[in-house]
Amino acid sequence: MARDKWFETVSIAQERAKKRIPKSAYSALLGGSEKGLTVNGNNAAFNELGFAPHVIGALEKRDMATTVMGQEISLPVIISPTGVQAIHPDGEVAVARAAAARGTAMGLSSFASKPVEEVVAANPKTFFQIYWLGDRDAIAARAERARAAGAVGLIVTTDWSFSHGRDWGSPKIPEAMNLKTAIKMMPEGLTRPRWLFEWAKTMKPPTLTVPNQAAKGEQGPPFFQAYGEWMGTPPPTWEDIAWLRELWGGPFMLKGVMRIDDAKRAVDAGVSAISVSNHGGNNLDGTPASIRALPAVAEAVGDQVEVLLDGGIRRGSDVVKALALGARAVMLGRAYLWGLAAEGQAGVENVLDLMHGGIDSALRGLGKASVHDLNAGDVLVPDGFVRALGAPES
Numbered sequence: 329m330a331r332d333k334w335f336e337t338v339s340i341a342q343e344r345a346k347k348r349i350p351k352s353a354y355s356a357l358l359g360g361s362e363k364g365l366t367v368n369g370n371n372a373a374f375n376e377l378g379f380a381p382h383v384i385g386a387l388e389k390r391d392m393a394t395t396v397m398g399q400e401i402s403l404p405v406i407i408s409p410t411g412v413q414a415i416h417p418d419g420e421v422a423v424a425r426a427a428a429a430r431g432t433a434m435g436l437s438s439f440a441s442k443p444v445e446e447v448v449a450a451n452p453k454t455f456f457q458i459y460w461l462g463d464r465d466a467i468a469a470r471a472e473r474a475r476a477a478g479a480v481g482l483i484v485t486t487d488w489s490f491s492h493g494r495d496w497g498s499p500k501i502p503e504a505m506n507l508k509t510a511i512k513m514m515p516e517g518l519t520r521p522r523w524l525f526e527w528a529k530t531m532k533p534p535t536l537t538v539p540n541q542a543a544k545g546e547q548g549p550p551f552f553q554a555y556g557e558w559m560g561t562p563p564p565t566w567e568d569i570a571w572l573r574e575l576w577g578g579p580f581m582l583k584g585v586m587r588i589d590d591a592k593r594a595v596d597a598g599v600s601a602i603s604v605s606n607h608g609g610n611n612l613d614g615t616p617a618s619i620r621a622l623p624a625v626a627e628a629v630g631d632q633v634e635v636l637l638d639g640g641i642r643r644g645s646d647v648v649k650a651l652a653l654g655a656r657a658v659m660l661g662r663a664y665l666w667g668l669a670a671e672g673q674a675g676v677e678n679v680l681d682l683m684h685g686g687i688d689s690a691l692r693g694l695g696k697a698s699v700h701d702l703n704a705g706d707v708l709v710p711d712g713f714v715r716a717l718g719a720p721e722s
């Protein structure tokens with residue numbers, strides 16, 4: 329009998345991912361930094377928010393379609409860019425196909441394992457993500473390559489703080505994949521024979537290079553070389569952001585905004601969207617959960633930019649909570665990575681279906697016809713939940 333690939337929650341996908349991929353790869357997805365305060369806080373904060381459902385008044389049909397940065401999407405959930413998708417041979421291409429199959433957009437990391445051209449071919453609704461790495465010419469070249477490939481928006485992520493210590497230990501990621509590394513990693517690989525077999529079928533081991541940091545058609549530098557260059561690049565200023573936005577000219581998101589004052593400066597710099605985000609808790613540990621920062625940021629910028637949220641979204645009801653508190657849509661990180669690690673493209677589709685089903689169920693319970701009708705009155709927010717970071721009086 330064929331194996332039932334379907335899973336009913338993201339938690340189950342995570343459990344399956346843990347069993348399917350090598351321990352170090354699983355640990356790389358888990359991420360977090362320092363004590364893990366922020367990564368755990370992102371998830372836990374959603375538990376504090378409740379719903380106020382109606383007993384009668386549910387509507388027969390519920391509408392979930394919206395737009396993000398000019399792209400029509402069938403549900404208010406898009407793929408957040410993540411750089412560790414070589415956990416699966418099809419990596420970002422599998423994710424892009426899954427997102428396209430479910431009618432949504434894909435954020436592609438500049439540290440992705442697949443070239444932007446292949447990803448856009450799989451999903452034309454691709455936003456290319458850029459880190460501030462190298463000089464302006466190098467950054468412009470990367471953006472222009474993405475444009476030429478057909479990327480329909482740019483996501484600029486500037487919140488990375490190079491925090492590398494974890495109390496539970498970091499995975500050992502090899503510098504390069506060669507015979508020596510393969511032999512060294514073999515014992516770990518042998519504990520996951522199915523995963524090994526999937527890679528063996530491709531006849532190509534993971535390259536651990538970053539093709540989108542180079543010119544089209546080139547293999548790209550090894551991950552750690554690019555990472556080192558990034559560490560050595562002076563951090564961007566608001567003028568740099570305004571420059572890149574001007575150069576790009578199209579839909580442009582600044583990802584990682586947690587403060588009201590930064591959100592307002594992002595508006596001044598001309599961005600079209602922001603993501604209220606702490607990089608999934610992989611950064612400056614002790615930063616509050618992004619959902620706590622969302623209401624004040626959304627209120628401060630109003631309709632001037634699109635406000636998205638990422639961090640801790642694991643079910644459709646989390647999406648509804650974020651929308652009720654001011655987000656236009658959310659971006660998924662680990663949730664789809666667990667799906668990818670567990671079941672490849674089908675696993676990512678499964679995760680998006682869980683989001684769809686969960687949003688639909690919450691809308692029904694709340695008696696809402698559309699995601700556009702959600703507001704703060706639909707959720708119970710305990711006193712002291714919201715953190716207004718960078719508010720004028722603080």
Ligand SMILES: Cc1cc2nc3c(=O)[nH]c(=O)nc-3n(C[C@H](O)[C@H](O)[C@H](O)COP(=O)(O)O)c2cc1C
Nearest residue numbers: 357408409410411437485607608638639640661662
């Ligand atoms: C393993 C991993 C790699 C990531 N790589 C990137 C990246 O390359 N670029 C980026 O902008 N964000 C990156 N992120 C952050 C995600 O885009 C997103 O902000 C975060 O995962 C959201 O939190 P969640 O995982 O709880 O959904 C990464 C996150 C994880 C877990």
